[in-house]
Amino acid sequence: MQIIKNxxxxxxxxxxxxxxxxxxxxxxxxxxxxxxKNVRENGDEALKTYSATFDGVTPAxxxxxxxxxxxxxxxxxxxxxxxxxxxAENIRTFHQQEVAVGFEDTPREGxxxxxxxxxxxxxxxxxxxxxxAYPSSVLMNAIxxxxxxxxNIVMVTPPQKDGLNPTVLAAxxxxxxxxxxQVGGAQAIAALAYGTATIPAVDKITGPGNRYVAMAKKMxxxxxxxxxxxxxxxxxxxxxxxxxxxxxxxDLLSQAEHDVNARVLLMTTSxxxxxxxxxAVAQQLETLxxxxxxxxxxxxxxxxxxxxxxxxxxxxxxxxxxxxLEVQLTNPAQYLAKIQNAxxxxxxPYASEPLGDYFSGPNHILPTGGTARFSSxxxxxxxxxxxxxxxxxxxxxxxxxxxxTQLARAEGLEAHARAVQSxxxxxxx
Amino acid sequence: MQIIKNxxxxxxxxxxxxxxxxxxxxxxxxxxxxxxKNVRENGDEALKTYSATFDGVTPAxxxxxxxxxxxxxxxxxxxxxxxxxxxAENIRTFHQQEVAVGFEDTPREGxxxxxxxxxxxxxxxxxxxxxxAYPSSVLMNAIxxxxxxxxNIVMVTPPQKDGLNPTVLAAxxxxxxxxxxQVGGAQAIAALAYGTATIPAVDKITGPGNRYVAMAKKMxxxxxxxxxxxxxxxxxxxxxxxxxxxxxxxDLLSQAEHDVNARVLLMTTSxxxxxxxxxAVAQQLETLxxxxxxxxxxxxxxxxxxxxxxxxxxxxxxxxxxxxLEVQLTNPAQYLAKIQNAxxxxxxPYASEPLGDYFSGPNHILPTGGTARFSSxxxxxxxxxxxxxxxxxxxxxxxxxxxxTQLARAEGLEAHARAVQSxxxxxxx
Numbered sequence: 001m002q003i004i005k006n007x008x009x010x011x012x013x014x015x016x017x018x019x020x021x022x023x024x025x026x027x028x029x030x031x032x033x034x035x036x037k038n039v040r041e042n043g044d045e046a047l048k049t050y051s052a053t054f055d056g057v058t059p060a061x062x063x064x065x066x067x068x069x070x071x072x073x074x075x076x077x078x079x080x081x082x083x084x085x086x087x088a089e090n091i092r093t094f095h096q097q098e099v100a101v102g103f104e105d106t107p108r109e110g111x112x113x114x115x116x117x118x119x120x121x122x123x124x125x126x127x128x129x130x131x132x133a134y135p136s137s138v139l140m141n142a143i144x145x146x147x148x149x150x151x152n153i154v155m156v157t158p159p160q161k162d163g164l165n166p167t168v169l170a171a172x173x174x175x176x177x178x179x180x181x182q183v184g185g186a187q188a189i190a191a192l193a194y195g196t197a198t199i200p201a202v203d204k205i206t207g208p209g210n211r212y213v214a215m216a217k218k219m220x221x222x223x224x225x226x227x228x229x230x231x232x233x234x235x236x237x238x239x240x241x242x243x244x245x246x247x248x249x250x251d252l253l254s255q256a257e258h259d260v261n262a263r264v265l266l267m268t269t270s271x272x273x274x275x276x277x278x279x280a281v282a283q284q285l286e287t288l289x290x291x292x293x294x295x296x297x298x299x300x301x302x303x304x305x306x307x308x309x310x311x312x313x314x315x316x317x318x319x320x321x322x323x324x325l326e327v328q329l330t331n332p333a334q335y336l337a338k339i340q341n342a343x344x345x346x347x348x349p350y351a352s353e354p355l356g357d358y359f360s361g362p363n364h365i366l367p368t369g370g371t372a373r374f375s376s377x378x379x380x381x382x383x384x385x386x387x388x389x390x391x392x393x394x395x396x397x398x399x400x401x402x403x404x405t406q407l408a409r410a411e412g413l414e415a416h417a418r419a420v421q422s423x424x425x426x427x428x429x
Numbered sequence: 430m431q432i433i434k435n436x437x438x439x440x441x442x443x444x445x446x447x448x449x450x451x452x453x454x455x456x457x458x459x460x461x462x463x464x465x466k467n468v469r470e471n472g473d474e475a476l477k478t479y480s481a482t483f484d485g486v487t488p489a490x491x492x493x494x495x496x497x498x499x500x501x502x503x504x505x506x507x508x509x510x511x512x513x514x515x516x517a518e519n520i521r522t523f524h525q526q527e528v529a530v531g532f533e534d535t536p537r538e539g540x541x542x543x544x545x546x547x548x549x550x551x552x553x554x555x556x557x558x559x560x561x562a563y564p565s566s567v568l569m570n571a572i573x574x575x576x577x578x579x580x581n582i583v584m585v586t587p588p589q590k591d592g593l594n595p596t597v598l599a600a601x602x603x604x605x606x607x608x609x610x611q612v613g614g615a616q617a618i619a620a621l622a623y624g625t626a627t628i629p630a631v632d633k634i635t636g637p638g639n640r641y642v643a644m645a646k647k648m649x650x651x652x653x654x655x656x657x658x659x660x661x662x663x664x665x666x667x668x669x670x671x672x673x674x675x676x677x678x679x680d681l682l683s684q685a686e687h688d689v690n691a692r693v694l695l696m697t698t699s700x701x702x703x704x705x706x707x708x709a710v711a712q713q714l715e716t717l718x719x720x721x722x723x724x725x726x727x728x729x730x731x732x733x734x735x736x737x738x739x740x741x742x743x744x745x746x747x748x749x750x751x752x753x754l755e756v757q758l759t760n761p762a763q764y765l766a767k768i769q770n771a772x773x774x775x776x777x778p779y780a781s782e783p784l785g786d787y788f789s790g791p792n793h794i795l796p797t798g799g800t801a802r803f804s805s806x807x808x809x810x811x812x813x814x815x816x817x818x819x820x821x822x823x824x825x826x827x828x829x830x831x832x833x834t835q836l837a838r839a840e841g842l843e844a845h846a847r848a849v850q851s852x853x854x855x856x857x858x
Contacts, residue, residue: 250851
């Protein structure tokens with residue numbers, strides 16, 4: 001990886017900001033807009049055409065039957081099922097702490113104000129297919145929705161020539177998904193947003209996908225809610241002399257093996273560590289099954305920033321706002337307060353990032369591309385919404401009448417003033 | 430208003446769904462995309478051009494000075510200032526109950542997991558100008574951001590030939606806005622999203638605007654967060670024989686006077702009430718200052734649905750998901766559990782909707798166009814975000830090692846398995 005040193009904070013910040021600037025792809029946009037229109041107009045017929053074209057297979061039935069799910073469960077090794085069940089339980093105990101509750105108060109006699117929290121009625125979760133078919137993503141999407149109380153969780157995933165990944169189906173069963181459909185790509189997003197004869201329309205679509213899926217999510221946003229627009233995976237590691245180069249290299253490679261576009265970033269105060277990490281990366285790449293992918297990501301999107309102080313690290317890393325942030329510094333928990341922008345934080349030498357991907361409970365669907373500035377990890381909060389309410393007695397209203405009519409008239413909205421006044425008119429007609 | 434009766438629930442539901450289907454405007458989209466590009470490339474120069482073209486005025490300085498704000502405060506009648514301060518206090522006491530807090534747990538010895546809640550670093554609030562310059566919107570946007578702890582609240586509002594509305598500036602001061610800029614329209618949204626030499630880039634943009642502003646917000650979504658895409662204002666009223674026709678008519682008109690595109694909707698079990706409300710609307714329109722606007726909204730977007738049962742009302746109204754929902758039924762609070770989709774709910778004969786617009790505390794920036802299916806009122810939740818964190822000891826990691834590597838290998842991600850394993854290798858290089 002390129003080592004960047006002897007630069008001012010401003011120079012490095014400028015470079016980082018350029019790397020994280022959001023870009024759109026006009027050709028993808030035009031194609032996806034056309035696909036959405038086609039699905040809205042032609043429903044299942046459009047899905048059939050796109051499935052044949054893009055997936056190379058048209059499933060006999062879109063909906064995956066309970067029998068198919070049971071058969072898949074039976075084919076998954078018991079050890080994997082047990083690990084999935086433990087992971088699901090960890091994800092549950094973590095996310096149960098995220099449930100929001102409403103409130104009600106009486107600021108004065110005769111007035112009741114409140115917020116009621118309810119689950120969304122139906123959500124769609126997108127699960128990529130092929131080599132990126134991750135059972136863990138099924139758990140991470142569906143379990144928070146289930147905890148929120150969503151009564152209808154609809155999963156979509158691209159059809160496969162050899163049938164769906166049985167571990168993905170097992171994860172859906174364990175997580176409590178209600179319906180599974182074999183449909184993927186931008187067409188699946190369109191179907192979930194607008195509904196077809198077969199695929200139910202939902203209120204929110206969550207889960208990562210390729211750039212066609214990401215563009216489709218952006219385009220249907222407003223018709224339905226979406227969780228976020230996912231970009232390439234990212235890891236940022238902050239390390240000092242106390243860190244082990246082999247562990248850092250291994251964690252960088254665990255992100256790099258996802259995707260040739262994955263971003264891997266190390267910031268350190270130690271020139272020796274920077275050199276040692278580069279050597280360890282090269283060595284570990286030699287025996288890695290997905291070395292081609294990881295090497296491309298490391299070469300094209302791997303950078304080591306050599307900085308002067310630990311404070312500089314946090315200043316820079318907050319500009320990046322990485323999806324995953326490892327703090328491999330002495331007494332790491334003391335730095336939590338310095339972190340403003342990151343999806344998920346891994347503190348100390350033993351919190352290796354894959355723990356968060358699979359197992360420990362925190363969500364792995366996280367803001368990318370610097371969107372941690374304003375976005376949160378996927379959570380129960382994505383599947384709950386709020387409704388406000390207000391009740392007054394006539395005498396409470398009488399007290400507030402002068403101020404309310406004052407403000408309404410200051411805004412030139414006489415009908416607003418009269419509506420409140422109407423409650424004190426004797427006429428009932 | 431047209432009275433619709435003798436229809437099945439399915440017929441009425443179909444009509445309602447068509448009315449609320451989201452639509453985009455291709456011409457507006459092309460124009461706004463061009464404006465955003467221009468602001469990104471040419472910064473303040475682009476703002477100057479658009480301001481001259483669309484606002485008919487180019488302010489000498491974009492930033493509103495503290496002296497100008499103080500002068501504005503001094504020019505606002507004391508009664509209005511007092512009413513604004515009381516409203517601000519009500520909004521504060523309501524929204525303080527919305528603050529989210531994080532959590533931390535230790536599911537097993539050696540493991541710490543948590544969620545940290547932080548405010549966004551900078552937010553932009555859009556305040557429309559001209560006849561739609563609402564001081565109350567300033568309070569509703571800025572106070573939740575302030576309660577969340579956002580350190581930089583930036584307000585933008587279109588320049589006016591006669592200077593900015595002093596009550597709007599007073600409201601900004603009362604609410605604790607940090608910076609005010611005289612820039613509006615789609616160009617203001619672009620400036621807040623990408624920053625110019627004068628206007629700081631922010632992390633989230635909130636507040637309603639016209640369709641150019643709404644389109645610009647949709648287009649910059651991803652670069653920054655946005656609250657929602659606001660459509661025309663809406664009110665839905667559920668009423669039985671116990672309701673007073675004059676009060677219902679007055680409340681319908683208070684929405685109708687906002688905008689010729691406002692949607693006003695009454696659902697009732699009483700044919701007599703439907704007729705009486707229509708008569709009262711006609712009578713009240715005679716003396717209303719904004720009668721032309723209100724009449725157009727009532728004629729074009731006013732509908733009364735005559736239904737058979739109270740249950741039918743809730744089924745239908747949940748399909749609409751109106752921005753404002755009044756429940757003018759006997760013992761209204763009993764129906765709260767039946768309401769799934771609505772922005773803000775007004776219970777009983779005395780909770781006239783303008784109370785919520787100005788004064789009582791609940792927010793008035795609310796989901797429109799049926800988006801209450803998946804959106805919440807603007808709240809403190811819009812200005813806070815979450816970061817997850819995780820810490821392990823080596824012995825805790827040893828216990829989870831088999832399951833984590835199992836799952837990583839089931840997904841074909843060997844580097845993930847090796848990263849966790851690395852912590853138990855003796856090699857440090």
